Amino acid sequence: MSWRPTYRSSKFRNVYGKVGNREHCFDGVPITKNVHDSHFCTVNSKYLAVVTESAGGVRLFLCPFAVGASGLALPKVCGHQGNVLDIKWNPSLTTSSRPVRVWEIPEGGLRRNMTAALLELYGHSRRVGLIEWHPTSSGILFSAGYDYKVLIWNLELGEPVKMIDCHTDVILSMSFNTDGSLMATSCKDRSLRVIEPRSGRVLQQASCKNHRVNRVVFLGNMKRLLTTGFSRWNTRQIALWDQEDLSMPMVEEDIDGLSGMLFPFYDADTHMLYLAGKGDGNIRYFEVTTEKPYLQHLMEFRSPAPQKGLGVMPKHGLDVGACEVFRFYKLIPLKGLIEPISMIVPRRSDTYQEDIYPMTAGTEPALSAAEWLSGINRGTTSYVCVYPDPVLMSLKEGYSRPNQLVFKAPVKKEKKSMVVNGIDLLENVPPRTENEMLRMFFRQQEELRRLKEELASKDVRIRQLELELNNLKNLSPNGV
Secondary structure (H helix, E strand, C coil): CCCCCCCCCCCCCCCEEEECCHHHCEECCCECCCCCCCCCEEECCCEEEEEECCCCCCEEEEEECCCHHHHHHCCEECCCCCCCCEEEECCCEEEECCCEEEECCCCCCCCCCECCCCEEECCCCCCEEEEEECCCECCEEEEEECCCCEEEEECCCCEEEEEECCCCCCEEEEEECCCCCCEEEEECCCEEEEEECCCCEEEEEEECCCEEEEEEEECCCCCEEEEEEEECCCCEEEEEEECCECCCCCEEEEEECCCCCEEEEEECCCCEEEEEECCCCCEEEEEECCCCCCEEEEEEECCCCCCCEEEECCHHHCCHHHCEEEEEEEEECCCCEEEEEEEECCCCCCCCCCCCCCCEECCCCCECHHHHHCCCCCCCCCCCCCCCCCCEECCCCCCCCCCCCCCCCCCCCCCCCCEECCEECCCCCCCCCHHHHHHHHHHHHHHHHHHHHHHHHHHHHHHHHHHHHHHHHHHCCCCC
């Protein structure tokens, strides 16, 4: 019997990356110079939030997508005292520093610089490096600090409800399975852990001697974990694990010999895995299967500009008409540029492609914080659906139903304007350095000059109108 090569057909084998047009990019953004292993940006369907550098300290650049490159003059979130190491949306904006802050962005966007957070969460003894929202519950937030602890916050109370202290070193990454009943962590002590978050019990633990783990991600409902890190020869490497048996990885594959950290991004709808290295210009993508060899390399997006971080657009914000299945927002600090990269499946038909857009996770939480803390999971635990599935949505019809189940934070009274010498102190943040004070002084001088010119022009106009009125009176026969 003659040998025949086996070919595997895939609907995603021709996926290609497309850089957005100039009008869809954001330029002139002073991206932060912090070297922490984070993306420093987060994306939802309305806004892009980026950690930036400024003379007065760290600020968040928040811009609607409808504004594009002209949004640099928009107000910023500038109430941080230290470095912001992580930032997440869901649905409020959350930033990790010390303390963790939760920001509520108004429906119409910011009209002035925001300095007061909705919530300030104090609980860690050292700075916070990671924050993650629970995937199905409302108002449950996880924070991991440099004190080697993970705190679970109930934002309806504004207090921590659980502390996980099984780690012996700095926590590098956190990831949740589909229903949020399990949490996987990678730690600087070279250990990979699968934890039941409500009890804090470690279900599985692997001491990775040959594979130094940096990042971990759950692969949807496959009961698999994927980690990125370095081999014993300092080559970048990925490994596939069975979440119920971490004694040995199922697959280990070397990527290259570069030194930047590999960030994994997994799309549970298309089963595609994207790998992007910090400082690289390329993005590799694979298709994950349940059969050997488990990882099928598809293609690679190449770019000469190195990336500092990547933000990911949620599924309900993609361009379905262009067959877009994934979208990155790439931070390029050398150019001060943020450019979108769309992953597109080439199709000739203009109709809706249901095979590449299955039902996806919606924006409405499946259960409240109290329900999750009581032990309820929403999702499929094995082959039998014990509880209702997480709230799903179709990309064909869009999603317009309002979010009914959201956490209720403690109510704060809205601050009124504080006007001193004609300056609104809430809208104009006081200068913190000499350079900022000089810039503000020159701006005020320019504003005074403009107002004087406008006043002089109005005086001339008033005199012209008085002369015209006198002429009309002189022309009339009776002076009326």
